[in-house]
Amino acid sequence: MELLEFLLNDDQIFTTITLFVLIALLIGNIIADKLKKYEDVDVNNAVTLMDEKNLIVLDVREVKEYQKDGYIPNAIHIPLSQVKNKLNTLDSSKKVLVYCRSGSRSAHISGLLTRNGFEQVYNLKGGISAWKKANLPIKTK
DSSP states (O other): OHHHHHHHSGGGHHHHHHHHHHHHHHHHHHHHHHHOOSEEEOHHHHHHHHTSSSEEEEEOSOHHHHHHHOBOTTOEEOOHHHHGGGGGGSOTTSEEEEEOSSSHHHHHHHHHHHHTTOOSEEEETTHHHHHHHTTOOOBOO
16 A cells, blocks of 8 residues: 555656556567567577578668669568558468668568468567578678
């Protein structure tokens, strides 16, 4: 009872609201992580995936990034803004490894793919930045 009185005290109301917001965000994050249908993979697991013939490597960066920074060999380049309209050009029966610069845009697209019937989707954690940091091969035009 004393804890409740403390939390509802006028002097503590901002702290109390902040605490409840942080708890809600934490719970939301945990639930979202459990509900996501794609898997985050590091560069080592990505390389292992690439040993399989049944894999699409999808680069969702913008054209300027793709041209300036290079790309992972054999990647298909579809900028993020175009992926939704080009879903039918991708084989949903294949595994898909999605990457961007850092891994956040590709996470968004990984979710989009799983919501549209792709069952084996992988997001490259750290994106092409992690790929380069690991000194893995990069192609340039």
